[in-house]
Amino acid sequence: MSTHLADALAAYRAGDRARAANLAGRTDSPLGAELSAYLTTDGAGPVYDQPRAFTAFIRGGGNVELYRRLSAELAARYDRLRPESLLDLGCGDGLAVVPALAQSSFRPSRIDLVEPSSGLLSAVDVPGANRFEATAQEFLASSGSTWNLAQSTFALQSIPSAERAELLRNLCPCTATLVLAEFDVPEQPEGSAEHLHSLAARYERGVAEYGEDASLVAQGFLLPVLLGLVADEQRTNWEQPAADWSAQLAGAGFAEIDVEPLADYWWSPAVLVTARGSHAG
Structure with missing residues (x-):
């Protein structure tokens, strides 16, 4: 996995959305492409705003x-x-x-x-x-x-x-x-390099499980949850x-x-x- 993904999450945590989108777009991973698209569009709504995405997530993959x-x-x-x-x-x-x-x-x-x-x-x-x-x-x-x-x-x-x-x-x-x-x-200090690399690696695995529904699930559910964990904005999980x-x-x-x-x-x-x-x- 490219370190650009973890760097993108670090940039987002620091409040630099544009840099985060640029770094995510420089990866060759599905998660990077989805994250870049999310950050360069209006993808910023609360989780569960797209019921189809949550339904596809909860009833698919692992x-x-x-x-x-x-x-x-x-x-x-x-x-x-x-x-x-x-x-x-x-x-x-x-x-x-x-x-x-x-x-x-x-x-x-x-x-x-x-x-x-x-x-x-x-x-x-x-x-x-x-x-x-x-x-x-x-x-x-x-x-x-x-x-x-x-x-x-x-x-x-x-x-x-x-x-x-x-x-x-x-x-x-x-x-x-x-x-x-x-x-x-895992027990990891929030925002640490270890934590951000772990988030990127685990979400990469998650997105990969959804095949044709990967973009729907990522844009409508997984990315809002991930970014809430990273920056504590509209956070839904503790x-x-x-x-x-x-x-x-x-x-x-x-x-x-x-x-x-x-x-x-x-x-x-x-x-x-x-x-x-x-x-x-």
């Missing part, structure tokens, strides 16, 4: 195998734990929970789905579920309910760390068990290594925290984190 494994693991937990009540925080359009319920021989009698996007929430095919159009923070602040099992799949990463810590403290006494699916991202997830859960009062590998992935290895809350269940 996500196909990732979500296949995730749904199978969730289904196994439903069968083992047999929760009468289930909470899904940030359920999206149900890509994880719908097939998990379909595969499981046990179905919770109460299923609460929380998602701030009305469009995504309305698309979740779980008949009889309670639907709450709200952020996880808003929902927990007003709910007053308890659950045998709470889950969140690649959603809590979208909450800044300090807010997430408070959310987890509020959630701990409300659930007997919590299952998180997240990414075990990920952390698996060890930090464990520490944050412990700090919120969760116990018996277990981290299991879920799937290899172009971005970082996906893991399942299971923790015991303080609700008796």
Whole structure:
């Protein structure tokens, strides 16, 4: 991979969009071409502005195998734990929970789905579920309910760390068990040369997975996320290594925290984190 990509990200972080576009265009990589095009056009909208791009991303590339494994693991937990009540925080359009319920021989009698996007929430095919159009923070602040099992799949990463810590403290006494699916991202100082080279290399792999949809996915989803990580503008992700997830859960009062590998992935290895809350269940 050309060092021009990492240099382009460094220039963007420094506020020099034109230089970033020039450096990206000097690479011979698909990511470089997409980044140059994004920076020299009006590509600057918030993530999810282009629903087709997100749909192509989440239902293509490495996500196909990732979500296949995730749904199978969730289904196994439903069968083992047999929760009468289930909470899904940030359920999206149900890509994880719908097939998990379909595969499981046990179905919770109460299923609460929380998602701030009305469009995504309305698309979740779980008949009889309670639907709450709200952020996880808003929902927990007003709910007053308890659950045998709470889950969140690649959603809590979208909450800044300090807010997430408070959310987890509020959630701990409300659930007997919590299952998180997240990414075990490398520990690298943000903005360092190591970090920018790593971002460029990993996003290069990601774009390569999408074939004919590569430009749609890059322009409409991946590049806004990447540049948000680089310059902290319109940022949508505050990920952390698996060890930090464990520490944050412990700090919120969760116990018996277990981290299991879920799937290899172009971005970082996906893991399942299971923790015991303080609700008796």
